[in-house]
Amino acid sequence: MTEVLxxxxxxxxxxxxxxxxxxxxxxxxxxxxxxxLQAFAPQLCDRRRGIGADGLLVITPARDPTCEVAMIVINxxxxxxxxxxxxxxxxxxxxxxxxxxxxxxxxxTGAGPLRCVCVDESDTEGEVTIAMGPAIEYGPLQPQTAPGxxxxxxxxxxxxxxxxxxxxxxxxxxxxxxxxxxxLDPLFPDRTNVEFARIEEDGSITLWVWExxxxxTEACGTGACATAAAAVRGGLAAAATALRVRLPGGWLEIKVxxxxxxxxxxxxPARLVFCGQLTLPSPDAGPF
Numbered sequence: 047m048t049e050v051l052x053x054x055x056x057x058x059x060x061x062x063x064x065x066x067x068x069x070x071x072x073x074x075x076x077x078x079x080x081x082x083l084q085a086f087a088p089q090l091c092d093r094r095r096g097i098g099a100d101g102l103l104v105i106t107p108a109r110d111p112t113c114e115v116a117m118i119v120i121n122x123x124x125x126x127x128x129x130x131x132x133x134x135x136x137x138x139x140x141x142x143x144x145x146x147x148x149x150x151x152x153x154x155t156g157a158g159p160l161r162c163v164c165v166d167e168s169d170t171e172g173e174v175t176i177a178m179g180p181a182i183e184y185g186p187l188q189p190q191t192a193p194g195x196x197x198x199x200x201x202x203x204x205x206x207x208x209x210x211x212x213x214x215x216x217x218x219x220x221x222x223x224x225x226x227x228x229x230l231d232p233l234f235p236d237r238t239n240v241e242f243a244r245i246e247e248d249g250s251i252t253l254w255v256w257e258x259x260x261x262x263t264e265a266c267g268t269g270a271c272a273t274a275a276a277a278v279r280g281g282l283a284a285a286a287t288a289l290r291v292r293l294p295g296g297w298l299e300i301k302v303x304x305x306x307x308x309x310x311x312x313x314x315p316a317r318l319v320f321c322g323q324l325t326l327p328s329p330d331a332g333p334f
Contacts, residue, residue, distance in 0.1 A: 049325055049326055050323055050324070050325055050326075051066065051323065051324045051325070051326050052066070052067070052321070052322075052323055053065060053066050053097075053321065053322060053323070053324060054067075054140060054144070054318055054319075054320070054321045055097065055099070055318075055319040055320050055321070055322070056103070056136035056137075056139075056140065056316065056317065056318055056319060057132075057136065057316075057317050057319055058132035058133070058135045058136050058265060058267070058295075058314060058315060058316045058317070059132060059264055059265035059293060059295030059296040059297075059298070059314060059315065060264030060265055060294065060295030060296070061100055061132040061133070061263055061264050061265040061266065061267075061295060062098070062099050062100055062264075062319070063099050063100060063101055063102060063103045063130075063133055063136060064090060064091070064097060064099045064101075064102050064103070065102075065103045065104075065105070065136060065137065065140055066083070066102060066103070066104045066105070067105045067140070067145070068104055068105060068106050069105055069106065069107060069115055069145075071106065071107075072106070072107050076106060080104065080118065080120075082326070083102060083104065083120055084120055084124040084125075084126065085124060086326065087101070087102055087120050087121065087122060087123065087124040088122065088123060088124060090102065090324070091122040097322075097324065099122070100121075100122055100257075100260050100263060100264075101119060101120055101121045101122050101130070101133070101259075101260065102119070102120040103117060103118075103119060103120075103130070103133045103136060103137055104117070104118040104119075104120065105117060105137060105140075105141070106118055108153075108154040109154065110154045110159055112152060112159050113152045113153055113154035113159045114141075114147060114151050114152060114153070115137075115141065115147075115151070115153055115154065116153065116154035116155070117130075117133065117134060117137050117153050117154070117155050119133055119156075121258070121259030121260055122259060122260045122261075123259045123260070125258075125259040126156075127156070127204050127258065127259065128155070128156030128157055128203050128204050129155050129156050129157040129202075129203030129204050129268055130204075130267065130268065131176065131178060131202075131203075131266070131267015131268045131269075131270070131271065131312055132265050132266065132267045132314070132316075133267075134153060134155065134160060134162065134174075134176055134267070135162070135174035135176065135267065135314060135315070135316040136316045136317075136318075137153060137162075138151060138153065138162035138163075138164055138174045138176070138316070139164055139167060139171070139172050139174060139316040139317075139318065140318060141153075142164045142167060142172070143164075143167055143168075143169055143170070143172070143318070144318070149163060149164040149165070149167070150162070150163050150164075155203065156203065157178075157179055157202070157203025157204075158179060158203075160176055160177060160178065160179065161176070161177045162174055162175070162176045163175045163176075169318075170317060170318045170319075171315065171316065171317040171318065172315070172316060173313060173314065173315055173316075174313070174314065174315075174316050175311060175312070175313040176267075176311070176312050176313075177309040177310075177311055178202060178203070178267075178268070178271050178309060178310045178311070178312050179202070179203065179309050179310070180306060180307050180308060180309060180310065181200050181201070181202050181271060181272055181275035181302070181306070181310055182200065182201040182202075183198070183199070183200055183275070183276075183279060183306070184199040184200065184201070185198075185199060186198055186199070187199050187207065187233050189207070189227075189228050189231035189233050189234075190231065190232070190233075191224070191227035191228050191230070191231045192209075192224045192227070192228050192231075195209050195224075196209065197209045197228070197240075198276040198279075198280065199238075200272040200275055200276055201272070202268040202269075202271040202272045202275070202310065203268050204239055204258070204268045204269075205234065205236065205237075205238045205239060205258075206238065206239045206240075206241055206268065206269055206272035206273070207228060207234070207238045207239070207240050207241065208241040208243060208269075208272060208273050208276045209241070209242060209243070210243050210244065210245065210276075210277070210280070210282065211242055211243065211244050212244075213244065215244070217242035217243060217244050217252060217253065217254040218242075218254045218294075220242045220254070221240065221241075221242045221254035221255065221256045221262060222256075222262060224240070224242075224256075225240045225242070225255075225256025225261075225262070226256065226261075228240045228256070229256060229258055237258045237259070238258060239255060239256065239257050239258045239266065239268075239269055239272075240255070240256040241253060241254075241255050241256075241266075241269050241272065241273050242254050242255075242256075243273045243276075243277070245277065245282050245283070249283065249289070249290075250289070250290040250291070250292055251270075251273060251274065251277060251283070251289060251290070251291045251292065252292050253266075253269065253270060253273055253291050253292065253293050254293075254294065255269045255293070257269070262294075263294075264293065264294045264295030265293040265294065265295040265296065265298070265314075266293065267298065267312055267314065270291040270293065270298045270300055270312065271300055271302075271310045271312055273291065274289045274291060274300035274302050274310070275302050275310060277289070277302075278302040279306070283302075285302055285303060285304040286301065286302070286303055286304050287301065288300070288301050289301070289302065296314075296315070297314070298312060298313070298314040299312070299313040299314065300312055300313075
């Protein structure tokens with residue numbers, strides 16, 4: 047078992063992670079170590095007693111021959127989401143400026159292989175553009191936990207339930223008050239991310255996300271993509287234009303194609319904050 051864990055702290059729009067480079071591991075040992083990381087994720091991500099993060103990003107060997115590496119995401123609570131858009135930008139920047147794999151790379155994710163391109167990068171930060179794949183629409187639902195509200199359900203690698211609020215409603219207040227219950231609504235047996243979005247006068251979108259397994263988050267890349275797709279398909283925004291989505295941590299630029307089968311394009315920042323080492327407890331030691 048690995049006792050000393052090398053990590054990088056990374057963030058994209060304030061959505062922060064511990065990035066662990068395990069490209070050299072594979073097979074049963076990798077599976078055991080991933081299970082161990084899941085068990086210790088709440089302690090590692092604890093902002094008072096651990097390092098502090100929204101989740102973990104683990105770079106592993108790719109099984110898909112079209113991809114250079116794979117990315118595995120572990121949430122703050124130890125659960126495993128399919129994808130993380132902000133995390134993928136951070137992994138792409140790390141692989142470029144630290145691992146030296148170049149500015150363009152295809153990464154295997156739970157949502158399939160995704161092509162990432164770093165631009166304007168320095169030793170610690172840069173902008174990353176990702177072809178996120180198409181948004182899959184599942185139609186409107188009315189959760190019993192949010193009476194009177196209709197949510198548009200999409201998948202952009204992860205499940206998202208999106209509702210558009212009126213100009214006099216506060217999406218943050220709604221995300222904090224309704225998000226926890228909607229995440230666990232019986233309509234979503236595997237839980238869901240929950241988005242509260244407001245279309246602004248300038249055409250931009252203000253977005254607050256209650257993230258499955260994390261709670262309120264500074265930013266959510268797949269959520270921004272799903273919300274932009276819902277806005278375009280609902281006639282609230284134009285297709286094939288750069289939509290600006292404002293999250294608590296900052297702005298993402300999302301382009302939704304007019305053809306629903308084509309890939310959504312997301313562009314946003316990523317940053318390498320610091321690196322360090324952590325000695326993990328032995329498997330039978332229990333919590334920190």
